[in-house]
Amino acid sequence: DQQVKQNSPSLSVQEGRISILNCDYTNSMFDYFLWYKKYPAEGPTFLISISSIKDKNEDGRFTVFLNKSAKHLSLHIVPSQPGDSAVYFCAATHFGNEKLTFGTGTRLTIIP
Amino acid sequence: DAGVIQSPRHEVTEMGQEVTLRCKPISGHDYLFWYRQTMMRGLELLIYFNNNVPIDDSGMPEDRFSAKMPNASFSTLKIQPSEPRDSAVYFCASSLAAQDYGYTFGSGTRLTVV
Numbered sequence: 548d549q550q551v552k553q554n555s556p557s558l559s560v561q562e563g564r565i566s567i568l569n570c571d572y573t574n575s576m577f578d579y580f581l582w583y584k585k586y587p588a589e590g591p592t593f594l595i596s597i598s599s600i601k602d603k604n605e606d607g608r609f610t611v612f613l614n615k616s617a618k619h620l621s622l623h624i625v626p627s628q629p630g631d632s633a634v635y636f637c638a639a640t641h642f643g644n645e646k647l648t649f650g651t652g653t654r655l656t657i658i659p
Numbered sequence: 660d661a662g663v664i665q666s667p668r669h670e671v672t673e674m675g676q677e678v679t680l681r682c683k684p685i686s687g688h689d690y691l692f693w694y695r696q697t698m699m700r701g702l703e704l705l706i707y708f709n710n711n712v713p714i715d716d717s718g719m720p721e722d723r724f725s726a727k728m729p730n731a732s733f734s735t736l737k738i739q740p741s742e743p744r745d746s747a748v749y750f751c752a753s754s755l756a757a758q759d760y761g762y763t764f765g766s767g768t769r770l771t772v773v
Binding site for chain 1 (some may be wrong): 663690692694698699700701702703704707709714715750752757758760761762763764765766767
C-alpha cells in the first residue's frame with residue numbers, strides 16, 4: 548500500500564524553464580512533507596519541507612505547494628539548471644512521528 | 660564529521676549466502692534508520708533505532724532480515740539466507756532528534772544477489 552505516490556517516473560525539462568514535480572498522498576494523518584534530492588551513487592539529501600499549516604514554502608529557486616484538500620503537493624524549480632538533474636523523492640509524516648514515508652521518486656533531467 | 664558511513668559500497672553474493680551491511684551514523688545523532696530502495700517501491704523503511712534500541716521493525720520483509728545496533732556508533736543489517744529478490748540499494752540514515760526530518764543518508768550499499 549503506497550501511501551505516498553509519485554506517478555511520473557521521469558521528467559525532462561529544458562534548461563531555464565520551470566520544472567514541476569508532483570506527489571500525492573493517501574494518509575490524512577500526514578501533516579508534514581519534504582522533498583529530497585538524490586544524485587547517482589549518493590544518498591538522498593534534504594531539499595525543502597512544508598507543514599500543513601502552510602500552503603507554500605519557498606527557498607531560492609525551489610518552491611513547494613501543498614493542496615490539503617486534494618492531498619497533493621508539488622515542487623517547482625525555477626529556473627531549472629543542469630545541476631538539478633537528479634531523482635527527487637517526496638516524503639511525508641505526521642509531525643511528532645519519528646519516521647518518514649517516501650514515494651518512489653521522479654527522475655528529473657534538465658536538457659541544456 | 661564524515662557523515663554517515665556505509666560499507667561495503669557494493670556487494671555481490673550468491674543466493675543462500677549471508678550478507679552483512681554496516682553503518683556508522685553521525686556522532687550525537689540519536690536516531691538511525693535503515694531504508695531499501697527499489698524501482699517499484701521507492702525508499703522503504705525497514706527498521707529504525709532510537710538510542711540504540713529498535714523502535715519499529717515492521718518494515719523488515721521477513722525473518723531472513725535482522726538488524727542490530729550494539730552501540731551508538733555502529734549498526735548492522737544482516738540477510739540470511741539471501742535471495743535474488745533482495746537485490747536493491749540499502750541506505751542507512753541518521754538524525755539528531757525525533758522531529759529532525761532532515762535525515763543524513765549514507766551513500767548506500769548496492770546489493771546484488773545472483
